[in-house]
Amino acid sequence: MKSKKILEIKNLHVEVEGKEILKGLNLTLERGKINALMGPNGSGKSTLVNAIMGHPKYIVTKGQILFEGEDIINLSPDKRAKKGIFLSFQYPREISGVGVSKFLKTISKKLNPEFSLTDFKKNLKENSEILGISKEMNERYLNAGFSGGEKKKNEILQMLIMNPQLMMLDETDSGLDVDSLKTVAKGVNAAMGKDKCVFIITHYKRILEYVKPDKVLIMINGKIVLSGSGKLADELEKKGYEWIEED
Amino acid sequence: MADRIQQAYTMRNPENLKFKSPEGLTEELVRRISKDKNEPEWMLQRRLKSLEIFNSKPIPAWGPSLKDLNLDKIHYYLRPNAKNSKSWKEVPKDIYGTFEKLGIPEAERKALGGVGAQYESETIYHNLKKDLEKKGVVFTDCDTGLKEYEELFKRYFMTTCVSPNLHKFAALHAAVWSGGTFIYVPKNVKVEIPLQAYFRMNAQKGGQFEHTLIIADEGSEIHYIEGCSAPQYQESSLHAGCVEIHVLKNARVRYSSIENWSKNTYNLNTKRAVVEENGIIEWVNGNLGSHTTMLYPCSVLKGKNAKSDYIGIAYAGRGQYQDTGCKVYHLEKNTSSTVLSKGVSVDGGVTSYRGLVQINSGAVNSKSSVRCDGLMLDNKSKAMTLPAMDVHESQVEVSHEAVVGKIGEEDLFYLMSRGLSEMEATKLIVSGFIEPVVKELPLEYAVELNKLIELEIENSIC
Ligand SMILES: Nc1ncnc2c1ncn2[C@@H]1O[C@H](COP(=O)(O)OP(=O)(O)OP(=O)(O)O)[C@@H](O)[C@H]1O
Ligand SMILES: [Mg+2]
Numbered sequence: 001m002k003s004k005k006i007l008e009i010k011n012l013h014v015e016v017e018g019k020e021i022l023k024g025l026n027l028t029l030e031r032g033k034i035n036a037l038m039g040p041n042g043s044g045k046s047t048l049v050n051a052i053m054g055h056p057k058y059i060v061t062k063g064q065i066l067f068e069g070e071d072i073i074n075l076s077p078d079k080r081a082k083k084g085i086f087l088s089f090q091y092p093r094e095i096s097g098v099g100v101s102k103f104l105k106t107i108s109k110k111l112n113p114e115f116s117l118t119d120f121k122k123n124l125k126e127n128s129e130i131l132g133i134s135k136e137m138n139e140r141y142l143n144a145g146f147s148g149g150e151k152k153k154n155e156i157l158q159m160l161i162m163n164p165q166l167m168m169l170d171e172t173d174s175g176l177d178v179d180s181l182k183t184v185a186k187g188v189n190a191a192m193g194k195d196k197c198v199f200i201i202t203h204y205k206r207i208l209e210y211v212k213p214d215k216v217l218i219m220i221n222g223k224i225v226l227s228g229s230g231k232l233a234d235e236l237e238k239k240g241y242e243w244i245e246e247d
Numbered sequence: 248m249a250d251r252i253q254q255a256y257t258m259r260n261p262e263n264l265k266f267k268s269p270e271g272l273t274e275e276l277v278r279r280i281s282k283d284k285n286e287p288e289w290m291l292q293r294r295l296k297s298l299e300i301f302n303s304k305p306i307p308a309w310g311p312s313l314k315d316l317n318l319d320k321i322h323y324y325l326r327p328n329a330k331n332s333k334s335w336k337e338v339p340k341d342i343y344g345t346f347e348k349l350g351i352p353e354a355e356r357k358a359l360g361g362v363g364a365q366y367e368s369e370t371i372y373h374n375l376k377k378d379l380e381k382k383g384v385v386f387t388d389c390d391t392g393l394k395e396y397e398e399l400f401k402r403y404f405m406t407t408c409v410s411p412n413l414h415k416f417a418a419l420h421a422a423v424w425s426g427g428t429f430i431y432v433p434k435n436v437k438v439e440i441p442l443q444a445y446f447r448m449n450a451q452k453g454g455q456f457e458h459t460l461i462i463a464d465e466g467s468e469i470h471y472i473e474g475c476s477a478p479q480y481q482e483s484s485l486h487a488g489c490v491e492i493h494v495l496k497n498a499r500v501r502y503s504s505i506e507n508w509s510k511n512t513y514n515l516n517t518k519r520a521v522v523e524e525n526g527i528i529e530w531v532n533g534n535l536g537s538h539t540t541m542l543y544p545c546s547v548l549k550g551k552n553a554k555s556d557y558i559g560i561a562y563a564g565r566g567q568y569q570d571t572g573c574k575v576y577h578l579e580k581n582t583s584s585t586v587l588s589k590g591v592s593v594d595g596g597v598t599s600y601r602g603l604v605q606i607n608s609g610a611v612n613s614k615s616s617v618r619c620d621g622l623m624l625d626n627k628s629k630a631m632t633l634p635a636m637d638v639h640e641s642q643v644e645v646s647h648e649a650v651v652g653k654i655g656e657e658d659l660f661y662l663m664s665r666g667l668s669e670m671e672a673t674k675l676i677v678s679g680f681i682e683p684v685v686k687e688l689p690l691e692y693a694v695e696l697n698k699l700i701e702l703e704i705e706n707s708i709c
Contacts, residue, residue: 053664056656077663078672086664093661097679103665106675110666141679158665 003069006031006166006197007052012063014044014051021047023222024063029166034198036208036233039219040241045201046090048219049168053087054080067166082111084165088155088172090201095142100154103142104161111162120161127160131187148175156187167191169200173207185210205233218244255348256507256536259478260341262450264367268324270452274298277422280324284390284425287397297411297421304415310601311539311568316513321454321485323423325367331388333374342366349476351445354691359472361386363444365457368425379438385431386442389458392429399431404460408491408547409519416515420456420489427457427488432467432498441470441503441689448477448512452484459490463498463526472692473504476536483511483538492520494528496550503531503688505696506540510566514540524550524579531687532559534569535699543601545574548582548613559588560684562700563596563628564707572602572634577613577643588619589681591700592628594707599631600649608639615644621651622680624673624704674701 007029014022021044029035039045051058052065054077064071072080095103101124108120115123128138131153143151152172159167169188173181188211192198200211208216208230216232217224218241226232226244266283268276277298281291306313329339335352346352346364355362361375363386370388379386385396393400405411411421428444448455455477463469477484486508494500500520508514514537520528530544546555561569569592575584590598600619621630632649654676662672678685678697685693 053660055660076669077660078666078668081664081666089661089664093655093658095658095662095676095679097682098675103675107665107667141682162665 002031002195004030006068008064008066010064010066012051012065013061014047015059015061016047016057020061021222022051025223027217027224029197029199031197032194033214034192034211035200036213036216037199037201037219038203038216038233038236043219044222045219046170049087049170049199049201052168053077053085081162081164086159086162086164086167088152088159088167088169090170090174092143092151092155094144094146096144098142100140100142101138104138104158107158108161123161127157127187130160130183130190131157132183133157149177149180152176153180153184153187156184160187160191163191165196167196167198169198171201171203173202173204181207182210205237208233220244255345255350256476257478258345258348259480260345260449263328263339263341264325264450265328266324266326267450268322270322271319272298272321272323272423276323280423280425283326286393289401290393293405293411294422297418300411301415301418301422304418306415307541310541310570311597313513313539316483316485318485320452320482322450322452323454323456324425325450325453326369327366327371329366329369329371331370331391332372335372338372342371345447345449346372346445349445349447349474350691350695351443354443358440358689358691359443360438360440361442363388363428365426365444365446367448367450367453368455370426375442382436383433384436384438385429387429389427389429389460390425392460396429396431399462400460403462403491403493405489405491408493408521409489409517413517416487417489417517420458420487420517423454424456424458424489428459428461428471428473430461430469430471432463432469434464435466437468438470441472443472443474446473446475446488448484448486448508451480452482454485455488457488459488461492461500461502463492463494463500465495466497468499470501470503472689473502475504475506475508477509477512479509480511483513484509486512486514486516486537488516490516490518492528494520494522494526494553496523497525498523499527499529501529501531503692505533505692506536507699508536510536510538510564512537514542516540516542518542518544519547520545520555521547521549522553522555525552526550527554527556530555530557530559530573531684532557532571533696534559534561534571535703537569538566539568540571542571543574545576546584547576547578548584549578551579552581553579554582555584557584557586557588558684558687560681560696561588561590561598562703563590563592563598564703565594565596567596569596569598570601572600572619574603575605575615577604577606577610577615579610581612582610583614585615586617586619587683589684590619590621590630591624591677591680592621592630593624593704595627597629597631599633602634603637604635604645605637606640606643606645610640611642613640613643615646617647619649620680622677623653624677626653670705674704677704
């Protein structure tokens, strides 16, 4: 039996370029749950997910990141990906000259070696359809010249192909039009399962109407200061963050 | 496949030569080469004149240093113990084995209209498909070409295209050239499948000076591919080949070459095309191996509407210096040129794009666009771009773009977060970087080039 806790973070301190951004953060995420993380600009949300994914610039100076009970701090990002951690980037990179479908085939082989080429093709077709991504789109170079929304959809396509356990979405909803937002939400819901966990960073409650959170967490100044039900998002939309005390 | 390729580049055969000239270059040797080949007197005279030019010209003082190239230590003429055959069966086993590993006979069966193979100084195999022969296409080695088409050689061999006066190594080539390829495509004949030649150096401290002469007569078309390699030895070897292409009115020539000399070869090569009215020259230039390469394929756009397209790729690992680029002279109206060049350097290697676009006054409505990019895989390596523009006409369109940078940490992280190791991510980024060039290559070569570069990256990033 897999334990209920998928991720547990204890007293995490993270530095970027010599500056401490996360200052003793604690967090537990459970399987089968959708979690939203909200907080003002610059509070450290992206820093947190980058540190979980293993970005070399985000240096853990203290604390633990336990994934399925194992401390992953010394693992390279690819090893973390293989354990089932995924990050949909706030700013996906443009990798010129690398075709999308070829790339997806490569990562599918890495993450799901048991899939045959036929399985992969079927997967790609189905998931592209869910996200309304055309065949032509998948023949282009990875994110090169993609619009903001196209990039975000491609992130979700990668996620569906990789089939991760922990899905961290860093402002995947930013820049999406109403229809794209629904499409992306459909993709996320399709990827969700009772063993899995969604961790979604957003500034707006809009996406949370389609991807319904079990829990909303608020980060201010490098710490999680408040957590509550989905209703918390409505409250934030009305009142902003100022009413929340830091400690 | 990767294994086969790696082996092909590292394997060396024991020396089995009919004649090996002693180290160094003398008049006596030049006479001997000419005599061995039974050449007409005028060719001997040209060789001797070129030797004088060679002796009188200084080593180039710009670009990569050539101070460790000891010209007195090179064996300038190496005759293998094999004759020029039309059948692979007649080629000695060890030599055949080398070409087999390089995939040449297989490629010939699958995708080529004709193949030539040179080992050391001599051509050991040459064959052209019958239907091409019937159309009057000539594809042979230059020694045979000189005998059978003497008038064409008098007119076109190192005269109006590459003159021995061009630089020291052009003169050296003219003095000691041996083997290579001669192609003549008659008027309006379109050769639809590529012809290929492969040049292999095997001996230590050897020199290879093969000559390629292509004459594409009016309205004709041809795609010619050259590959080159040599195994690794302690001491340097020298390659100073020469390629001359005459693109006559309305003709089109595509010349592709992937050079993968051993890491201690000095590759001082000269390639030039003269393009007449409405003619098109396309250069595809890949440089992976060698210690030092100085190579600047040049297009002289002599007739109205003549066009030159160049795509190049250079890879430099530890101890390597790839100094390459395209030169274009726009002499007439409505001439156009494009350049796309990609350089990858790693582990202290240096790539530099050194190009020139010259537009003469009167060449109105000429166009040129140059793009040269460099990618460094670490902090030890260097990538430079030195494109020069020399424009003497105002009614022209020229553009130039260059992007040089180190492989991005954010890009690596992005790909690694998708489960690729650092090495795999690096390889993917490099393959994407060179993709615009690779996609122009015939499939087999594209696959092989990608594999070669992957091997190089694996060997340098551990
Ligand atoms: N690579 C970096 N180099 C320098 N500073 C950084 C870097 N990454 C983050 N920071 C700094 O760390 C702080 C937290 O940034 P982070 O991106 O984590 O915020 P965020 O909560 O995701 O904000 P937003 O809502 O605007 O996306 C900011 O002050 C930011 O400038
Ligand atoms: Mg952020």
